[in-house]
Amino acid sequence: xxxxxxxxxxxxxxxxxxxxxxxxxxxxLAGDLGGEAHVVLVGDDISDDTAASVGAYGATKAYRVNAxxxxxxxxxxxLDQIASGGDYxxxxxxxxxxxxxxxxxxxxxxxxxxxxxxxGLTVDGGKLVAERPVLGDSQISKxxxxxxxxxxxxxxxxxxTEGGSPAPVEDVTVELSKAAGQINVVTRGEQRGADxxxxxxxxxxxxxxxxGKPESFSLAEDLAxxxxxxxxxxxxxxxxxxxxxxxxxxxxxTGKTVAPKLYVGLGVSGAIQHKVGMQSAEAIVAxxxxxxxxxxxxxxxxxxGDLHAITPALTEAxxxxxx
Amino acid sequence: MTKIVVLVKEVxxxxxxxxxxxxxxxxxRSGERTLNPFDTHAIEAALQLKEGGExxxxxxxxxxxxxxxxxxxxxxxxxxxxxxxILLSDxxxxxxxxxxxxxxxxxxxxxxxxxxxxxxxxxDDGQSYAVGAAVAEYLGWPGLTQVVGLKVExxxxxxxxxxxxxxxxxxxxxxxxxxVGDAINEPRYPSLKAIMGAKKKPQEKLTLADAGIDASKVGxxxxxxxxxxxxxxxxxxxxxxxxxxxVAAAVEQIVAWLDERKLV
Ligand SMILES: Cc1cc2nc3c(=O)[nH]c(=O)nc-3n(C[C@H](O)[C@H](O)[C@H](O)COP(=O)(O)OP(=O)(O)OC[C@H]3O[C@@H](n4cnc5c(N)ncnc54)[C@H](O)[C@@H]3O)c2cc1C
Ligand SMILES: Cc1cc2nc3c(=O)[nH]c(=O)nc-3n(C[C@H](O)[C@H](O)[C@H](O)COP(=O)(O)OP(=O)(O)OC[C@H]3O[C@@H](n4cnc5c(N)ncnc54)[C@H](O)[C@@H]3O)c2cc1C
Numbered sequence: 001x002x003x004x005x006x007x008x009x010x011x012x013x014x015x016x017x018x019x020x021x022x023x024x025x026x027x028x029l030a031g032d033l034g035g036e037a038h039v040v041l042v043g044d045d046i047s048d049d050t051a052a053s054v055g056a057y058g059a060t061k062a063y064r065v066n067a068x069x070x071x072x073x074x075x076x077x078x079l080d081q082i083a084s085g086g087d088y089x090x091x092x093x094x095x096x097x098x099x100x101x102x103x104x105x106x107x108x109x110x111x112x113x114x115x116x117x118x119x120g121l122t123v124d125g126g127k128l129v130a131e132r133p134v135l136g137d138s139q140i141s142k143x144x145x146x147x148x149x150x151x152x153x154x155x156x157x158x159x160x161t162e163g164g165s166p167a168p169v170e171d172v173t174v175e176l177s178k179a180a181g182q183i184n185v186v187t188r189g190e191q192r193g194a195d196x197x198x199x200x201x202x203x204x205x206x207x208x209x210x211x212g213k214p215e216s217f218s219l220a221e222d223l224a225x226x227x228x229x230x231x232x233x234x235x236x237x238x239x240x241x242x243x244x245x246x247x248x249x250x251x252x253x254t255g256k257t258v259a260p261k262l263y264v265g266l267g268v269s270g271a272i273q274h275k276v277g278m279q280s281a282e283a284i285v286a287x288x289x290x291x292x293x294x295x296x297x298x299x300x301x302x303x304x305g306d307l308h309a310i311t312p313a314l315t316e317a318x319x320x321x322x323x
Numbered sequence: 324m325t326k327i328v329v330l331v332k333e334v335x336x337x338x339x340x341x342x343x344x345x346x347x348x349x350x351x352r353s354g355e356r357t358l359n360p361f362d363t364h365a366i367e368a369a370l371q372l373k374e375g376g377e378x379x380x381x382x383x384x385x386x387x388x389x390x391x392x393x394x395x396x397x398x399x400x401x402x403x404x405x406x407x408x409i410l411l412s413d414x415x416x417x418x419x420x421x422x423x424x425x426x427x428x429x430x431x432x433x434x435x436x437x438x439x440x441x442x443x444x445x446x447d448d449g450q451s452y453a454v455g456a457a458v459a460e461y462l463g464w465p466g467l468t469q470v471v472g473l474k475v476e477x478x479x480x481x482x483x484x485x486x487x488x489x490x491x492x493x494x495x496x497x498x499x500x501x502x503v504g505d506a507i508n509e510p511r512y513p514s515l516k517a518i519m520g521a522k523k524k525p526q527e528k529l530t531l532a533d534a535g536i537d538a539s540k541v542g543x544x545x546x547x548x549x550x551x552x553x554x555x556x557x558x559x560x561x562x563x564x565x566x567x568x569x570v571a572a573a574v575e576q577i578v579a580w581l582d583e584r585k586l587v
Binding site for chain 2 (some may be wrong): 009011012016070071072073076089096097098099100102103104105107108109111112113114115116117129133135136137138139140141142143144145146147148149152177178179180182183184185186187188189190191192203227237238240241242247253254261262272283284285291292296298299300301302303304305306309311313314316318321322
């Protein structure tokens with residue numbers, strides 16, 4: 001028998017969708033392991049309702065820890081202390097940057113193992129087995145654990161299913177480690193750039209680092225314009241981190257998840273962390289000059305060539321077609 | 324005086340078709356190998372801190388754990404700007420998971436007692452983005468990953484990074500462990516002189532015993548995450564490919580493809 005601890009990432013009163021998915025997955029798996037799924041929330045502003053709401057996704061207990069949110073150290077301290085005080089064989093994180101950091105820290109602290117980017121979980125012989133796609137998703141490795149196991153899910157891998165009733169909330173006082181006192185979040189969740197909407201667009205023209213400079217985003221704007229009212233421009237993290245495009249328009253692991261009818265990538269390599277945010281697009285078109293770019297492994301139409309030559313011509317052709 | 328340790332990994336060259344050994348699940352490392360491209364940003368970040376002058380950095384040390392033969396890869400890190408390098412290589416390390424690797428790296432860091440440890444955002448092969456946080460934990464130091472902005476403020480560093488809700492600004496007290504994102508800088512190309520000079524810079528080669536690392540905590544036996552098997556993912560129909568030799572022809576094909584699917 002073993003219970004599973006789940007870390008619930010939250011911001012401004014809302015629990016992250018991927019954390020809710022992890023709770024639902026853990027509740028089901030804990031059942032197979034003969035245990036329960038318990039949730040840990042760390043923050044200084046978590047209401048009773050928010051904490052109790054994890055019950056709806058299958059958790060039977062919510063631990064609330066009053067500590068600063070936004071860095072991994074307090075989360076590691078909290079999960080380690082709670083895991084030490086009960087029968088917990090596993091910890092599950094719904095993903096997110098903090099999930100990777102806290103998960104790795106927790107595995108190290110408890111002398112356990114970690115599997116990241118996990119897309120599936122099963123129970124085999126009373127133990128958890130994690131499925132992790134590797135090497136550009138060309139294979140899926142199955143990973144088990146000798147002792148304490150930490151699993152960090154891939155973005156959107158686990159679906160949240162609602163059904164249960166509110167969970168009892170237990171406040172836990174956690175002794176924070178020295179490192180937790182040496183790191184301090186000054187500001188969190190700053191929105192850089194305009195508030196663009198990419199989630200409702202039917203056609204998304206996505207600009208990557210291959211655009212080469214911020215001004216080249218006009219190529220993407222013009223192409224979107226040619227498609228008309230339902231088209232918008234989006235970007236990769238590389239383009240957003242470089243300050244070429246607003247954060248609100250970023251697709252991927254730390255950005256938005258989108259599912260347009262048509263996705264067109266201009267100078268986008270197709271890194272896993274980008275792919276997880278757009279792989280549900282109905283049609284994926286990529287223009288990239290590198291024939292070995294990973295995006296060609298999952299594009300429906302791959303165009304190997306220079307985007308600076310092709311895009312303006314494509315824009316004109318689409319305008320002409322639409323008349 | 325400040326010392327920076329940069330943790331760098333040797334990975335298969337980008338041109339190598341990476342494969343797993345079907346019996347162990349370990350990466351086949353027989354092909355051409357090189358310095359993890361993401362780690363060049365960590366070396367560059369160390370150099371910029373050194374040149375910036377707010378931290379008086381007197382030494383940048385590149386450290387790696389790799390199978391025998393990684394000297395050349397480590398020299399690349401030195402050519403990019405490290406002052407010396409350390410290579411831990413031992414049969415006993417084969418099959419180490421993230422946590423075991425981080426434990427051994429932390430032991431190497433302790434021998435150097437630096438003020439700052441820098442890493443890349445991810446390796447090009449394992450791609451766990453997890454080693455940095457585990458190293459920080461073993462050292463008991465604060466850690467942060469995916470840092471794309473770094474400023475010195477007295478005895479603290481002010482780091483910026485993107486997380487799921489936007490950009491975070493975080494203050495860390497040294498000593499600390501930071502993994503840097505690839506947008507933090509544009510790594511310089513090493514000069515021919517630096518490439519030639521790299522071979523002359525001190526390179527320390529260690530075994531587990533030399534480094535005083537507990538062999539029972541590393542390698543496949545010392546690892547808690549156990550690879551069991553690998554499967555092919557469900558097959559997806561291969562997409563169409565247009566090789567552009569002629570822009571007008573390529574565009575015509577793209578429009579026809581879109582038109583067929585009623586996407587224009
Ligand atoms: C924890 C974590 C979270 C992350 N979250 C995200 C996320 O939310 N979203 C995201 O997008 N990424 C994310 N990333 C980053 C991701 O790993 C990649 O680094 C990023 O997606 C790369 O962006 P890119 O494709 O624009 O750039 P690159 O990978 O640099 O690709 C640029 C491409 O442009 C092509 N190119 C260059 N010039 C031309 C030309 N003239 N014509 C045609 N093609 C050209 C190149 O061949 C190349 O393939 C994350 C990474 C980590 C570790
Ligand atoms: C396909 C594949 C899948 C794997 N999956 C898992 C898994 O799910 N769980 C698990 O525990 N292990 C896994 N491993 C093993 C893991 O990759 C190794 O333990 C590896 O040494 C560290 O992880 P990483 O390469 O993913 O590093 P990352 O965490 O992605 O690396 C981040 C940074 O850490 C530094 N770094 C990493 N390795 C070294 C090194 N050897 N020397 C110096 N600096 C270094 C570099 O600065 C690098 O940029 C996997 C390996 C492969 C090849």
